[in-house]
Amino acid sequence: MTDSLDPDDWGVFRAEAHRLLDASLDRLEDARNRPWQPVPQDVRDGYHLQSDEPGQPIVQIVTTLQDQMMPYATGNTHPRFFGWVHGTGMADGILSEMVAATMNANCGGRDHGMVYVEREVIDWTRRQMGFPQGASGVLVTGTSQATVIALQAARVRAMANVRATGQTDARLTAYAGAGVHNAARKALELLGIGNDNLRLVPTTEDGLDLAALGSQIIADRAEGAIPFAIFGTAGSVDFGDYDDLNALADIAGDQGLWLHIDAAFGAWTRLADAPYRQLTDGIGRADSMACDFHKWMAVPYDCGIVLIRNETEHRAAFAARPAYLTGMDSGLAGGDPWFCDYGVDLSRGNRALKVWTAIKAHGTAKLGRTITANCERAAQMGALVTATPPMAMAAPVVSNLCVFTADARLEPDAQSKLNMQISQDLQNEGVAVFSTTLAVIGGKSVTCLRAAITNHRTTSKDVEIALAAVARAAGHA
Amino acid sequence: MTDSLDPDDWGVFRAEAHRLLDASLDRLEDARNRPWQPVPQDVRDGYHLQSDEPGQPIVQIVTTLQDQMMPYATGNTHPRFFGWVHGTGMADGILSEMVAATMNANCGGRDHGMVYVEREVIDWTRRQMGFPQGASGVLVTGTSQATVIALQAARVRAMANVRATGQTDARLTAYAGAGVHNAARKALELLGIGNDNLRLVPTTEDGLDLAALGSQIIADRAEGAIPFAIFGTAGSVDFGDYDDLNALADIAGDQGLWLHIDAAFGAWTRLADAPYRQLTDGIGRADSMACDFHKWMAVPYDCGIVLIRNETEHRAAFAARPAYLTGMDSGLAGGDPWFCDYGVDLSRGNRALKVWTAIKAHGTAKLGRTITANCERAAQMGALVTATPPMAMAAPVVSNLCVFTADARLEPDAQSKLNMQISQDLQNEGVAVFSTTLAVIGGKSVTCLRAAITNHRTTSKDVEIALAAVARAAGHA
Numbered sequence: 001m002t003d004s005l006d007p008d009d010w011g012v013f014r015a016e017a018h019r020l021l022d023a024s025l026d027r028l029e030d031a032r033n034r035p036w037q038p039v040p041q042d043v044r045d046g047y048h049l050q051s052d053e054p055g056q057p058i059v060q061i062v063t064t065l066q067d068q069m070m071p072y073a074t075g076n077t078h079p080r081f082f083g084w085v086h087g088t089g090m091a092d093g094i095l096s097e098m099v100a101a102t103m104n105a106n107c108g109g110r111d112h113g114m115v116y117v118e119r120e121v122i123d124w125t126r127r128q129m130g131f132p133q134g135a136s137g138v139l140v141t142g143t144s145q146a147t148v149i150a151l152q153a154a155r156v157r158a159m160a161n162v163r164a165t166g167q168t169d170a171r172l173t174a175y176a177g178a179g180v181h182n183a184a185r186k187a188l189e190l191l192g193i194g195n196d197n198l199r200l201v202p203t204t205e206d207g208l209d210l211a212a213l214g215s216q217i218i219a220d221r222a223e224g225a226i227p228f229a230i231f232g233t234a235g236s237v238d239f240g241d242y243d244d245l246n247a248l249a250d251i252a253g254d255q256g257l258w259l260h261i262d263a264a265f266g267a268w269t270r271l272a273d274a275p276y277r278q279l280t281d282g283i284g285r286a287d288s289m290a291c292d293f294h295k296w297m298a299v300p301y302d303c304g305i306v307l308i309r310n311e312t313e314h315r316a317a318f319a320a321r322p323a324y325l326t327g328m329d330s331g332l333a334g335g336d337p338w339f340c341d342y343g344v345d346l347s348r349g350n351r352a353l354k355v356w357t358a359i360k361a362h363g364t365a366k367l368g369r370t371i372t373a374n375c376e377r378a379a380q381m382g383a384l385v386t387a388t389p390p391m392a393m394a395a396p397v398v399s400n401l402c403v404f405t406a407d408a409r410l411e412p413d414a415q416s417k418l419n420m421q422i423s424q425d426l427q428n429e430g431v432a433v434f435s436t437t438l439a440v441i442g443g444k445s446v447t448c449l450r451a452a453i454t455n456h457r458t459t460s461k462d463v464e465i466a467l468a469a470v471a472r473a474a475g476h477a
Numbered sequence: 478m479t480d481s482l483d484p485d486d487w488g489v490f491r492a493e494a495h496r497l498l499d500a501s502l503d504r505l506e507d508a509r510n511r512p513w514q515p516v517p518q519d520v521r522d523g524y525h526l527q528s529d530e531p532g533q534p535i536v537q538i539v540t541t542l543q544d545q546m547m548p549y550a551t552g553n554t555h556p557r558f559f560g561w562v563h564g565t566g567m568a569d570g571i572l573s574e575m576v577a578a579t580m581n582a583n584c585g586g587r588d589h590g591m592v593y594v595e596r597e598v599i600d601w602t603r604r605q606m607g608f609p610q611g612a613s614g615v616l617v618t619g620t621s622q623a624t625v626i627a628l629q630a631a632r633v634r635a636m637a638n639v640r641a642t643g644q645t646d647a648r649l650t651a652y653a654g655a656g657v658h659n660a661a662r663k664a665l666e667l668l669g670i671g672n673d674n675l676r677l678v679p680t681t682e683d684g685l686d687l688a689a690l691g692s693q694i695i696a697d698r699a700e701g702a703i704p705f706a707i708f709g710t711a712g713s714v715d716f717g718d719y720d721d722l723n724a725l726a727d728i729a730g731d732q733g734l735w736l737h738i739d740a741a742f743g744a745w746t747r748l749a750d751a752p753y754r755q756l757t758d759g760i761g762r763a764d765s766m767a768c769d770f771h772k773w774m775a776v777p778y779d780c781g782i783v784l785i786r787n788e789t790e791h792r793a794a795f796a797a798r799p800a801y802l803t804g805m806d807s808g809l810a811g812g813d814p815w816f817c818d819y820g821v822d823l824s825r826g827n828r829a830l831k832v833w834t835a836i837k838a839h840g841t842a843k844l845g846r847t848i849t850a851n852c853e854r855a856a857q858m859g860a861l862v863t864a865t866p867p868m869a870m871a872a873p874v875v876s877n878l879c880v881f882t883a884d885a886r887l888e889p890d891a892q893s894k895l896n897m898q899i900s901q902d903l904q905n906e907g908v909a910v911f912s913t914t915l916a917v918i919g920g921k922s923v924t925c926l927r928a929a930i931t932n933h934r935t936t937s938k939d940v941e942i943a944l945a946a947v948a949r950a951a952g953h954a
Binding site: 003004005006007010013014016017018020021022024025027028029030036038039040042044045047048050051052053054055056058061063064065068069070071072073074075076077081082086087088089090091092093094095096097098099100101102103104105106107110111112113114116117120121127128135140141143144145152155162163164166168169170171173175182183185186188189190192193194195196197214228237238241279283292294295298300301302303318320321322324325328329330331332344345346347348349350353354356357358359361362365366368369370372373377393420423424425428433435436437438447450455456457464 | 492842846
């Protein structure tokens with residue numbers, strides 16, 4: 001018995017690790033037969049941690065991980081998981097996470113390989129998005145976090161001393177289309193700007209209404225507010241809509257406002273074929289953008305990125321290093337710039353390696369083909385809905401989202417109830433996972449079924465099976 | 478060729494995955510012989526990602542991960558890595574991260590196993606820290622993020638409408654000892670409260686000067702400020718000092734202020750033997766606390782936690798769910814409460830499983846023994862320094878930190894230069910990693926060598942080797 005937490009017997013540990021790896025690969029290879037399932041009460045009870053937990057042999061740990069943990073995942077690895085916007089993950093994620101856990105690098109800074117890998121991932125993303133050379137970025141948990149970072153940079157541009165003085169009584173206002181993701185609101189709350197100061201601008205078929213945006217900015221200025229940022233949306237969470245990013249860049253330039261693009265999943269149409277690629281035209285003109293790798297790029301959770309056009313503005317919002325973090329010209333304390341100066345976190349996990357591995361293993365073109373294929377399958381689903389009354393679409397399919405009602409003949413409340421019931425039933429049966437959202441159909445608000453297809457395992461056949469299940473659950477078949 | 482990102486040949490993939498697992502375990506088993514090393518330029522060049530990266534066979538990916546990535550880590554797995562405050566990681570982290578990548582669960586919410594595992598991890602931590610039943614928490618990237626969350630909850634208590642209105646012109650002030658971690662300052666900046674409003678209170682041998690704190694609060698109130706929060710420190714980053722947490726809880730109670738404890742590493746003395754355990758007495762009386770699992774609990778990066786005494790106050794700061802996230806009574810959309818309502822992130826990786834696995838594998842008592850042993854080795858290092866003039870301590874060893882100068886006979890500037898040079902030389906030689914920090918010796922500011930021992934592989938012999946290397950590098954031997 002030593003004080004070390006290393007295995008007492010590396011041979012035993014190694015054998016058990018290989019057993020667990022086989023179980024992991026078995027599970028992933030069989031993903032098609034492993035939908036979400038509820039967690040039985042006795043399994044949940046088995047998760048309990050006693051205050052004086054005694055410790056267990058590794059063989060028991062591995063058995064528990066295999067039998068009591070692995071089966072009870074979110075289910076987003078299943079080919080008919082279309083709920084919310086969940087990435088599917090992929091097998092090489094197991095490899096990169098295994099290596100990351102072995103290395104256990106702190107990517108907050110210093111001079112080591114994973115810092116250089118992260119710079120490569122950021123720069124590859126910068127080029128795909130069309131941001132200029134010299135733009136900066138940092139990997140984060142996801143778009144919510146990236147939005148906070150981008151918005152703080154935008155605020156520091158508008159109020160140079162805000163890091164010292166705080167928000168004071170200057171009323172900063174931000175602008176977004178009505179379908180903007182809730183992350184925008186949460187970021188404004190966290191920063192002390194206030195969600196009252198998020199101006200929701202009406203949207204048209206072409207995204208945010210540009211005339212209404214202009215009028216609102218003028219009206220706010222007249223009232224003494226300081227307009228400082230526009231949120232553009234590239235892939236709205238409800239319907240997969242895209243704002244006209246070039247038009248927003250023009251307005252932001254004219255008005256001297258910071259343009260931030262929420263592109264959590266939608267950014268990756270940049271890798272897709274026409275007509276999907278065109279949806280993100282102009283994204284490279286923004287001052288900042290946020291997107292995820294764990295959604296449409298299928299790297300394991302969690303991993304997102306913020307890109308900021310002007311590195312000086314990025315650093316002005318976050319750089320700060322006390323004495324014990326002083327850099328040096330050689331050794332571990334070299335490696336400037338350090339990523340801790342580009343966001344909130346000082347200790348940082350290794351998110352770069354899993355992205356790097358995914359890009360290197362699959363290549364840019366194949367990653368793009370999965371994006372195109374997902375959009376094509378959403379279009380297929382939309383066509384099937386339209387061809388199968390009384391199912392009806394809530395909105396046209398623009399990219400990878402399909403929102404519909406199972407029976408348009410019913411009263412709105414009855415439709416909502418039916419759609420919610422179908423969503424739950426198909427989840428519980430393990431057939432398919434649709435989530436729900438509110439949509440306006442015929443002037444009435446209806447809770448609809450919603451499929452966000454960001455799943456590289458989804459085939460045309462899966463779309464047919466899922467829609468047939470909806471029809472059956474709705475009593476049409 | 479399909480659109481799926483699954484392996485073309487699972488058999489080949491499986492063989493390569495096992496090869497990589499062996500390489501990972503080889504590396505960790507041989508951690509004692511694998512110190513940090515600089516990344517050669519040709520290796521760095523090999524990290525480059527082309528815009529049209531073509532994709533590679535998995536055998537090539539595995540070889541690259543093994544030969545070009547794994548050797549170039551931060552080096553904190555090495556037993557003589559004492560720099561900054563880095564956790565060492567452990568072998569079972571490979572297992573839990575492998576499983577997490579396989580499951581690819583989004584822990585933002587919904588009804589699945591990893592949500593229940595996270596609740597168990599939070600509750601186990603709550604009990605260790607002595608927070609009351611019903612206190613809430615959430616796993617985050619680390620203490621920096623946890624501090625932001627805690628501080629937002631504190632602000633919402635002080636300004637109930639701040640999420641809507643923003644900070645306005647109310648000047649909130651917060652209080653901390655002079656050695657407070659920079660995360661406090663960064664959080665105040667991010668929230669728009671402003672770092673001018675962080676009042677640094679002088680410290681004595683017993684931590685934050687309580688009389689000075691009281692006077693400052695009174696003076697600020699007299700000037701129209703709204704004192705709202707006190708930061709207590711449990712384990713200062715420079716010297717490992719602890720504030721008197723019970724006294725701070727008394728003052729916070731008397732003054733009606735929120736007490737937050739920064740306990741990034743220091744929290745875990747709760748698991749240690751006397752006299753180290755006593756350092757965190759009173760921590761359970763705070764309104765919130767932040768600490769890391771990736772430091773002294775040795776789980777892989779990144780993973781921290783925030784605990785908040787009053788769940789209602791925690792939710793009041795963050796809860797917000799739009800239509801597409803509406804919960805349901807069964808199926809995947811069940812599982813309330815959702816963790817996305819307890820912090821910034823909506824998509825969340827699986828941090829709980831690696832903590833759960835560590836606790837279950839090693840047990841509470843053994844984890845505590847590694848904490849005690851690290852403190853004992855810091856004391857050993859301090860005694861060796863004191864016994865070996867002209868080396869000299871900058872401050873007494875309180876917990877696991879040892880800060881000293883290699884040659885107290887020199888002028889302050891010459892000492893600083895020597896200590897920085899020794900730090901770099903020993904890193905570059907792969908002998909030991911000390912970082913540096915500023916300390917006052919004999920009334921003069923000196924850059925000192927600094928060892929934070931949070932490393933379960935460190936033996937007494939390692940301490941002797943490291944100190945002998947310092948003596949040699951300083952020219953004493």
